[in-house]
Amino acid sequence: AIGAQLGSGWYRSHLGPERPTPNHYGDDVALLLQVEVTYEDGSHNTIITDSSWKSSTGEVRYAEIYNGATIDARLAKTGWTKAKFDDGAWSGVKVQNYSKDNLIATYNEPVKKHETFKPVKIITTPKGEKVIDFGQNLVGWVQLKVSGKAGDSIKISHTEVLDKEGNFYTENLRAAKAQNIYVLKGGGVEFFEPKFTWQGFRYIKLEGIAGNLxxxxxxxxxxxxxxKPTGTFTCSNPLLNQLQHNIQWGQKGNFLDVPTDCPQRDERLGWTGDAQVFSRTASFNMDVHNFFVKWLKDVSADQYKSGSIPYIVPDVFTDGKSEVGGSTGWGDVATIVPWNMYLAYGDVQILRDQYPGMKAWVGFMERQAKNDLWNTGTHFGDWLFYTVNNDVDGSSAITSKSLIAQCFYAWSTQMLINTARVLGNKEDESYYTSLLEKIKAAYVKEYVTGNGLISSDTQTAYTLALAFDMLPENLRAQAAARLAANIGRYGDHLTTGFLGTPYLCHVLSRFGYADVAYKLLLQETYPSWLYPIKMGATTIWERWNGIKPDGTFETPTMNSFNHYAYGAIGDWMYRVVAGIDTKTEAPGYK
Structure with missing residues (x-):
């Protein structure tokens, strides 16, 4: 017997942050299937989806990515997966012919079940809620065994954290309900787990179960x-070992066929900036070759005609008429990730496949620039950098978005030069080498004084300038000294956001300040990598202070507790602390 269950999935679930809308790609569900069968006697048969198929509905009454699933066991079609099932009461199907030109073959690994966790604690909250703690912030669902009467309903709600008072907290999920509802058929022990959805959680709240759990x-x-796991990092410091654990679980929880930003709220989307900053770390932890090859094809498919890159891929923001993208650091996923994958795996085909998109993205920036200076457009900047409320003395680490854009314009051009060299395209290599010189000259003229002070006197400004070689050789040592001094003024704390953080420790160790880099790595108070761990984190947080020292939360509209971007420090831990590095002249560790 052969059959399939269909759900809304990415295709027609409510998608998009804060105001999710349904049916972005279409409003119906369909199955396209072809099975080639070779029998022991050598004969052959082809099974396809055609008018001979039948359809029905079953126990899955509702399933949406953000909101969860409703399963009514009373409506299950017992035995429908077996050859002798009586489908006489089932309906026919509608056969439609659609163009297949927009189908892109995939060969990356499927999403599967992996680790399992048993409850570590049963809690009755101050509000009287029945809550289970699994001890790990994870992504997936809860399997349930239960007995009861036909029609009894059990609701499981999910969250990552409890509030300061110890109550179940879901405000940071925004519009996502993240609830699974199960209706019992009665008659004994029943087993439930959801379909066509997932949740990001450490805690669950149970309603509908009487008595003790x-x-x-x-x-x-x-x-x-x-x-498959490829790398591990352990050392004598338990906090650093927990940091590595959190980095890996942030990756696991957000690498579900696409690299999502977060797994719990009404978002769970392939934000390009997050994937860009974390891609090299990801390649140390796991074999992400196929994962990124597949997703980079998605990037190419969604790249706008102008060469601009959407903020998220798959792109659910655009209405098909307007371009919603082009942010520096986010669009650079088109150049940085292919190059990082080449360094990790030595696969030249990745560069061949992505080269047109790489050129198109650099071409977009080149056309936006005036006199080689890109200071236009909408940018997210150094997202979630260190800020101070009522900042009367200017302590907030604000870096000019245009300055950042110029740096990434240069870096993407450098990636394109590198790729042209690998592919033997000497004409492009020459052209973009000349362009890069102009970009850097325009940067120095616009943003750097004669003595080397950068107009945005922040850690991110100096980090990007040094990481991307934006400064003349004679100004680099003093810039590194300014960076180290800046860190000292903040009490050996970092102030960088999404775009500066991945490069910060690399720059410090490269220019003779490894001791400062280690101070940042080992810092335990906010803002730092270890502060969330001291607050009980088991994954990487979206914000440096998602939970404040007094136990209260940052703004719930943007406060994920499973957000891998700041886990990009893992790249430095592997390459510098452990000394396992990739080389341009010998990619793939060859």
């Missing part, structure tokens, strides 16, 4: 793309 009836299951 039995921990043996609950199992949390982690799901993620079936990437």
């Amino acid at each position: 039995d921990t043996s009836n609950f199992t949390a299951v982690a799901i993620y793309s079936d990437m």
Whole structure:
């Protein structure tokens, strides 16, 4: 027997942050299937989806990515997966002919079940809620065994954290309900788990179960793309070991076929900036070759005709008429990720496949620039950098978005030069080498004084200038000294956001300030990598202070507790602390 269950999935679920809308790609569900069968006697048969198929509905009454699933066991079609099932009461199907030109073959690993977790604690909150703690912020769902009467309903809600008072907290999920509802058929022990959805959670709240909870009836299951582990990092410092653990679980929880920004709220989208900053770290932890090859094809498919890159891929922001993208650091996913994958795996085909998109993105920036200076457009900047409320003395680490854009314009051009060299395209290599010189000259003229002070006197400004070689050789040592001094003024704390953080420690160790880099790595108070760990984190947070020292939360509209971007420090831990590095002249560790 052969059959399939269909759900809304990415195709027609409500998608988009804060105001999710349905049916972005279409409003119906369909199945396209072809099975080639070779029998032992050598004969052959082809099974396809055609008018001979039948359809029905079953126990899955509702399933949306953000909101969860409703399963009514009373409506299950018992035995429908077996050859002798009686489908006489089932309906026919509608056969439609659609163009297949927009289908892109994929060969990356499927999303599968992996680790399981049993409850570590059963909690009755001050509000009287029945809550289970699984001890790990994970992505997947909870399997449930339960007995009851036909029609009994059980609701499982999910969250990452409890509030300061110890109550169940879901405000940071925004519009996402993240609830699974199960309706019992009665008659004995029943097993439930959701379909066509997932949740990001450490805690669950149970409604509809009377009496005490039995921990043996609950199992949390982690799901993620079936990437094989490749690297581990352990040392004598337990906080750093927990940091590595958190980095890996941030990756697991957000690598579900696409690199999502977060797994819990009404978003869970392929934000290009997050993937860009984390891609090299990801390649140390797991074999992400196929994962990124597939997703980079998505990037190419969604790249706008102008060469601009959407903020997210797959692109659910655009209405098909307007371009919603072009932000520096986010659009550079088109150049940086292919090059990082080449360094990690030595696969030249990745560069061949992505080269047109790389050129198109650099071409977009080149056309936007005036006199080689890109200071136009809409940018996210150094997202979630260190800020101070009522900042009367200017302590907030604000870096000019145009300055950042010029740096990434240069860096993407450098990636294109590198790629042209690998592919043997000497004409392009020469052209973009000349362009890069102009970009850097325009940067120095616009943003750097004669003595080397950068107009945005921030850690991110000096980090990007040094990481991307934006400064003349004679100004680099003093810039590194300014960077180290800046860190000292903040009490050996970093102030960088999404775009500066991945390069900060690399720059410090490269220019003779490894001791300062280690001070940042080992810093335990906010803002730092270890502060969330001291606050109980088991994954990387979106914000440096998602939970404040007094136990209150940052603004709930933007406060994910599973957001891998700041985990990009893992790249430095592997390459500098452990000394396992990739080389341009010998990619793929060859």
